[in-house]
Amino acid sequence: MLWQTRQSIYAISTGGMFGVGIGASVQKHQWLPYAENDFIFGVIGEELGFFGCVILIGAFAVLLIMGVMIALRAPDLYGTVLGIGIISQIAWQVFLHIAVGTALIPNTGISLPFFSSGGTSLLLLLSEMGVLLSISRAGNAREQRLAEQHRAETERMLQAHPLPQQSRAVGGTPDVRGTAGTAYIYILMEVHHARFNCCRRYSRSHQPSAGDCRCPEGRGPDGGDPLCGPPRGDGVRPCHQGRLPLPSH
Structure with missing residues (x-):
């Protein structure tokens, strides 16, 4: 086990269940290399503990599920493939970073999306989220248009074939x-x-x-x-x- 990985394990084990508190990490001060980028998960584990790590992984899991749902509701095949590609890239990056911080795989130098330091990485991730939101808006518009078409077709069928012995409710609306x-x-x-x-x-x-x-x-x-x-x-x-x-x- 390399020095960086060993120090990350020390940081996670020091956090315990609820951590030592935000900003109270010791391993990030000249012990854990690249604590602001490649091994920030170890710092999160030390400051927020096991409970904070579970919340972090759960938040990324919710993002993954919502991204897949948005991609499947895209109006065309291109939007579906693009949405799946964006959310897969983020999910794979999260898996590699956490796996390195917990000594599951060798060091890869992959940052944690939305948490690691780096302006360019954050800019690209936010741009990807903007594209995903655009796909979601197009999918919602398509679903609304199809629902309106179905409602119009249903009303046309009801008008063309009225119900027998239907009574009139208040205001002249048919009561079926x-x-x-x-x-x-x-x-x-x-x-x-x-x-x-x-x-x-x-x-x-x-x-x-x-x-x-x-x-x-x-x-x-x-x-x-x-x-x-x-x-x-x-x-x-x-x-x-x-x-x-x-x-x-």
């Missing part, structure tokens, strides 16, 4: 509670929503059959499934892209 057609309309809404999500998922796959819902074998117009269309030349049964036919009351 307690009517026999409520369950029917809700089933149509859920079927349309499932078909919409299926086609949207395949439209992002960048495959030759993008935009089609692949229906299982044995299902289709002859199999009793109204969402599955006739087989194409490649044997795939796509879902109906048009409006689902509704029976008359």
Whole structure:
């Protein structure tokens, strides 16, 4: 074990459960080399203790999970790959720094994101967070637009096929509670929503059959499934892209 790693282990073990207090570290004064950069995790362990180290690792874990969720909700494949790349780089850097400070791997000289000293590193990390926030904003806008489209389609279906024996509530708004057609309309809404999500998922796959819902074998117009269309030349049964036919009351 090298001198730097040994001093980092001494610092972490000195901290105990709750540490010696912020600014009260002894190892960082001419004992632990590069205490402000490569081995700052040892200083954190000494000043904040085991409890502080767990909070630090938990904060990075939350950042990782949120970054992956933002990347998966990106409006296109490029945004997804870019978001995964940014959050993976930060997660890998955190793992290497903590592994070096705890003597799991040899010294690599990797700094701890957002904590180690260095203006250039901090500037690049903040820029990456800005890109990730931009991906999040684009994903939220896309989800809101799709929700509005689904709501408009649902309202159009309700207007085209009114419920039987529906009563009028206060202010002229249709009151569908307690009517026999409520369950029917809700089933149509859920079927349309499932078909919409299926086609949207395949439209992002960048495959030759993008935009089609692949229906299982044995299902289709002859199999009793109204969402599955006739087989194409490649044997795939796509879902109906048009409006689902509704029976008359």
